[in-house]
Amino acid sequence: MNVVLSETDAMRRALGLALQGPRSGVNPQVGCVILSPAGELLAEGWHHGAGTPHAEIEALTRLAEQGGSAEGATAVVTLEPCNHHGRTGPCSLALIEAGIARVVYAVADPGVRSAGGGERMREAGVRVEHGLEAPAVEEAIRPWLTSVRLGRPFVTVKWASSLDGRAAAADGSSRWITGPEARADVHLRRSEADVIAVGTGTVLADDPALTARAATGDDTTGSSTPAGTGTDAGTHTDTPDTLYPHQPAPVVIGERPVPAGSRLHAHPLPLRHFPTHDLHAVLDELYRDEVRSVFVEGGPRLASAFVAAGLADEVLVYLAPTLIGGPRLAVTDLGITRIDDQRRLDIHHLDRLGQDLRIIARLRDEATPGSAESSAPSKE
Structure with a gap:
């Protein structure tokens, strides 16, 4: 039987996944859960460290490997999908190209270069919401957020x-x-x-x-x-x-x-x-x-x-x-x-x-x- 999650439960699940990633390093801990329009859990992923696929990319890759499609789905992500080319490409663009219809993220990306993914997706017609379970995510990745915000x-x-x-x-x-x-x-x-x-x-x-x-x-x-x-x-x-x-x-x-x-x-x-x-x-x-x-x-x-x-x-x-x-x-x-x-x-x-x-x-x-x-x- 397929697992059906509310978006709040999906965000909490995404945070649990995020915390499996390394706490140290230049990259934040991020988790992503992809839900069908009916709320069924389609795929999930988290960031495993610098140079590895970001959480959103891992979730999309796992979905494709299962023969599934992200068309019309909702991506629930702990941190705003990035909007820049670093060691990997922008996750905001990958979500758009995969056909994701809606993105819910907890905390805005404070990075000067990486921020703006929400706006990019909105301009592409994706429905974007933020703030779900923000206090819990803020506390969980507080060291990284504080560091980037303060420089x-x-x-x-x-x-x-x-x-x-x-x-x-x-x-x-x-x-x-x-x-x-x-x-x-x-x-x-x-x-x-x-x-x-x-x-x-x-x-x-x-x-x-x-x-x-x-x-x-x-x-x-x-x-x-x-x-x-x-x-x-x-x-x-x-x-x-x-x-x-x-x-x-x-x-x-x-x-x-x-x-x-x-x-x-x-x-x-x-x-x-x-x-x-x-x-x-x-x-x-x-x-x-x-x-x-x-x-x-x-x-x-x-x-x-x-x-x-x-x-x-x-x-x-x-x-x-x-x-x-x-x-x-x-x-x-x-x-x-x-x-x-x-x-x-x-x-x-x-x-x-x-x-x-x-x-x-x-x-x-x-x-x-x-x-x-x-x-x-x-x-x-």
């Missing part, structure tokens, strides 16, 4: 601390503040980022590997706060079976040189060192090199600098139920002298990982252009 990578600033805000004991030791569940989560999140960034102080103090490693059951596989400033120093040697398939490229920010014997030189990807304190310049260059997400992991000075500069799109904190005291704070000077100037955040997620808490928060005054699309479909 710089999406920045996650991460730290781990005790309940009293310490990232290490007075002697600099911090192995381990958080438990294995939190440490495993850090590595998973590393594997979803394009770049992992630390300061030169962290490199000199910790000699981190900055790889994303799957949990193997022992504490040498990774950490959220090993010795020094809160990255992953230790004696662990990466092997192919412990590394996640996708690795974040290592980036070091700061004027001091990276020692020739640093473990960063053994990272699977080339090390990039920016001998500067100009974070805007660093992000600009990374964005030009198609970096869309940066995971800032160490140390307190670099994390604080990103927050103070207003460049932290998301703050990721692992809070351990322990007290340490002393001077080793997880966050240093933010340039705040009056209580009225404090940086207030909204907590978007609060989870328990073992004995630790994971907090995901965003600056309350954050304003991402174009993020307030209506959740109700609108005709173009």
Whole structure:
């Protein structure tokens, strides 16, 4: 029996498909579901990564392989079909040529070159609506949308601390503040980022590997706060079976040189060192090199600098139920002298990982252009 879907259910299905694609990289996660005029599921697809067919193309290809036709059908897509020639052709044109009669998408494409697919299809006689399930899609692909809208990578600033805000004991030791569940989560999140960034102080103090490693059951596989400033120093040697398939490229920010014997030189990807304190310049260059997400992991000075500069799109904190005291704070000077100037955040997620808490928060005054699309479909 054929599966019949409402357009809302089709959009939710398309979003689930989209999230099967890679979270990292220059391309967004996109899903597409094609429905017959009666609402029957004809075909579906999602984007598998740079250089592969876009979601709409994959869905159309699968439909053709099944001997079906898109004539008169409706395409339900999480993101506005693109309107430019990149590694692949414009999806808006492919939908038009396939005979699609109606397109429903959730969120407009914010790209300067890729936007305009909705208008192109409307001019060709396709009925176009947007906004269906927009809040859910916005949240799901928020890093990519934010990056393209702002013209710089999406920045996650991460730290781990005790309940009293310490990232290490007075002697600099911090192995381990958080438990294995939190440490495993850090590595998973590393594997979803394009770049992992630390300061030169962290490199000199910790000699981190900055790889994303799957949990193997022992504490040498990774950490959220090993010795020094809160990255992953230790004696662990990466092997192919412990590394996640996708690795974040290592980036070091700061004027001091990276020692020739640093473990960063053994990272699977080339090390990039920016001998500067100009974070805007660093992000600009990374964005030009198609970096869309940066995971800032160490140390307190670099994390604080990103927050103070207003460049932290998301703050990721692992809070351990322990007290340490002393001077080793997880966050240093933010340039705040009056209580009225404090940086207030909204907590978007609060989870328990073992004995630790994971907090995901965003600056309350954050304003991402174009993020307030209506959740109700609108005709173009």
